Amino acid sequence: MTVVTREQIVHWLELTVTVLNENKDYLTQLDSAIGDADHGTNMDRGFRKVAEKLPTVADKDIGNILKMVGMTLISSVGGASGPLYGTFFQRGGMAADAREELSADELVTVLQGAVDGVQARGRAQPGDKTMMDALLPAMAALRAGVTAGKDSLGAMEDAVAAAEQGMKDTIPLQARKGRASYLGERSIGHQDPGATSSYLILNALLTALKE
Amino acid sequence: MTVVTREQIVHWLELTVTVLNENKDYLTQLDSAIGDADHGTNMDRGFRKVAEKLPTVADKDIGNILKMVGMTLISSVGGASGPLYGTFFQRGGMAADAREELSADELVTVLQGAVDGVQARGRAQPGDKTMMDALLPAMAALRAGVTAGKDSLGAMEDAVAAAEQGMKDTIPLQARKGRASYLGERSIGHQDPGATSSYLILNALLTALKE
């Protein structure tokens, strides 16, 4: 496998729709413990809208597809995750530009643009117990893998493993950003919902790449 | 035993204070089923006030003592039972007049005055599932006993037995007066709280007569 195709990107988004729907209650349950019990509902609402619109852009370039996802999430999710994931896909789309497929290096560029966008918007640091704690290690692993000569699939496998580890590593952290920060020490011992949805989204990409 | 003394009347009231306090939760529980869960609290509040004032009138005549009880209940119980039991003791007191002791016939007169007062005020008929269903049979038995030559104690034993039976007989009745009437058929199967407190009050009189 040398390139990531537009079809794989579309399939990634379809898989994300499904996986977030399947994990709706799980994510909301995580958000009950340290938030306001809506993260699963929020993500599911947003990606249902994405599913509706996907057919209308499926033949566009990757940049357009991802930007549509970003706009849709911004105007349908709300909460903290809406603008953050909205920015993720918008900036990813901007980085993808008019490409119809992505080399391994280009995949790094696209996801780096996406993650940088989230960080600029949310200003969370590593260890703040947010989605960044899944996204940043994933990006580091992806970049390291590609630099070491792995193909997209191989590097993405590393990235997802890192995201999963980063997600689990949020459990002992005390939240410093988002709603969970109000809980102070009581946020310790719970897995961050946003880090969890980030892992699920990256894992969906991996599944799409395997095809 | 030929006469009912002032001391016995005072003791009756003291016993009533105690017995209503002991049965506070029971009466409230009966009132939860078909009313508003306050009959025990109401009666206990009223008779606590009676207990406070009793020493100040204990050396007055029976009429004055009973009228004090009536006034106290009227201004401290509230609800349906306040004016009804208030009237009971006020009219009983009026019938007792300045007497310091009561013959069996006079006891009938006093209690008849009391029960007539309740009926005039509340306009409940036999079978309406109210305190009248304990009071009316009790009066009938008391009068019959005294007419048949029984002394106060003996006739009162009949009266209390009739009150108890009347109280139990309220269980299958459908309420037509008071708060329980709103329940329609759902009031069937529950013992009336007011009939229960009436039985307890008459039974306290019997206990006092036994001394």
Next chain:
Amino acid sequence: MKKLINAIPDVVKEQLEGMAAAHPDELKVHFEPNYVYRADAPVAGKVAIISGGGSGHEPMHGGFVGMGMLDAACPGEVFTSPTPDQMYEAAKAVNSGAGVLFLVKNYTGDVLNFETAAELAHGDGIPVQNILIDDDVAVKDSLYTAGRRGVGTTVLVEKIVGAAAEAGYSLDQCSDLARKANQYGRSMGMALTSCTVPAAGKPTFELGENEMEIGIGIHGEPGQKRMPLTSADEITEMMAMEIINDGAYTRVVREWDRDAGDWYDKSLTDAPFQKGDKVIAFVNSMGGTPVSELYAVYRKLDEVCKANGIEIVRNLIGPYITSLEMAGMSITLMKTDDEILKFWDAPVKTPGLRWGV
């Protein structure tokens, strides 16, 4: 029992102390006997409107004391009608000479105690009248029973008659208006949860997770029937149709004859609603139901009224006549005419209801 209270015997007293501290411009509170009264009472030349009843229905009645509504309110213990001495003392405090109208919700306890109070006031030479509020269509039979309970219509009658008194209506005019407004009003209530009387310490009744009580009153008493919980639309439609389709209602009430100094029986018949009626719609929270859910109910109520040729010309939506923290709601529809609308729209300034001033 989870409540913001201190010692149980002090519950009513301390709430009244809080009201007095919070609203010195509108009202004062007298303790032992307890009554809430207008800060500027007695108002010269004005008929005094007094209501009262058990506590636990806040803001009713104490929260409706003030300009354009009540001159005094007599709070009993929780869900227990107040005593005649409260009513009598309140009457003496607020009577300006123009007389006192007691607005009495039809519960045996309230009726009997207010009757005694009226007798006492009359004995003092205070012109007095008692008008009953009995609007709960969930209570069907009236011939041999205590009749219909006074529920949501009470709030509307207090507002309307309060404004009329403010405008200079005489005692008889106020009485006639109160009687008419009561006859124009019909209500029905439902509960999602029971409430807990502080002195009882546990819920008055238990409702399953998928059950509701239909046809409840305002004292935490069980209702007409228990049903499976259904949608807001179905509940609203069912209750609205019971109100709209309720037939003529006849009962005998006791009113006071000032000349004879005695009670007399009066037979009253309320006409059913008719197509073309213009109504005030009142969607009331029983205490624990938030206003957002009341709007879902109002949405459907508006639709049902329209479909039945009834036009809602005014509305009131919120917790006004409650049962402690009970979750649930009641619907009241009151037919209007020019007189009623005029006094509904008139200014009112009380802690619980305020507009136009």
Next chain:
Amino acid sequence: MKKLINAIPDVVKEQLEGMAAAHPDELKVHFEPNYVYRADAPVAGKVAIISGGGSGHEPMHGGFVGMGMLDAACPGEVFTSPTPDQMYEAAKAVNSGAGVLFLVKNYTGDVLNFETAAELAHGDGIPVQNILIDDDVAVKDSLYTAGRRGVGTTVLVEKIVGAAAEAGYSLDQCSDLARKANQYGRSMGMALTSCTVPAAGKPTFELGENEMEIGIGIHGEPGQKRMPLTSADEITEMMAMEIINDGAYTRVVREWDRDAGDWYDKSLTDAPFQKGDKVIAFVNSMGGTPVSELYAVYRKLDEVCKANGIEIVRNLIGPYITSLEMAGMSITLMKTDDEILKFWDAPVKTPGLRWGV
């Protein structure tokens, strides 16, 4: 879950439909995107005040739309901040040319979404500013965290700034007043029960029969700490003292630079309360707690304030910023000056708050 609702996805929409049906004189509702706006918007020459946030806090914010308060409110899903398109469309609908002030409660979601909206509005040439409300003293640390939540003070700021806009204040004047009023206000909340988000179907957290949560926000989130349930007096005193003794509070907020067309960081420090301060005291129900219990709280709050040299000169008592049907309450104290009192007293006519008109 026992609520008066129909299908869960329709909850917010149907409540808005109910509001629109009930209050046509005060407000209108636009759907997709959802926003509530003044019936007479845009009001010529007037700065438009817009707020918004998740639903579930009713009457806030939609119920505060009307003369003297908000020009528009943007309701999100339950407890979920609204989206920028709602805010942007609302801004376009109510902007008269004098500009738009977004009053934003400090939650990551609200902040980020309102920032995007401000950027969009600015891009359209609408003069715009975002002022944060962050008054919850239960949130201690601010340096590296999201900082204090916006809670009770929001209601007071909306009233005060709404009146100022009505009186002709410019966008910058409104912004300065909003910032000041926010810096003058401090709040703390507590819960007796959890609430249930409709989509979640079960309570957000579980509280034992003898437990309470202290330091909760308004989104059904658990609080600062769980404690054994105690008396109204002890709870009130504890919360009031946390507010009164709260020290200087410093944080950095982002405001909009209209000339640069970009955000800039601004450091703000709130001074602690001092003896001699005159305050507005706001005792708020979280939804399920009846007003009677709030009066028990107010009684003690008044006492504690007096004992600490703080004078309550105005008060607001009732359910104004709620968490669905949660039982519990919050206390807000806001220092006042002549400007704040003048605008607090000014007339307001909204479904949720009304006086003077």
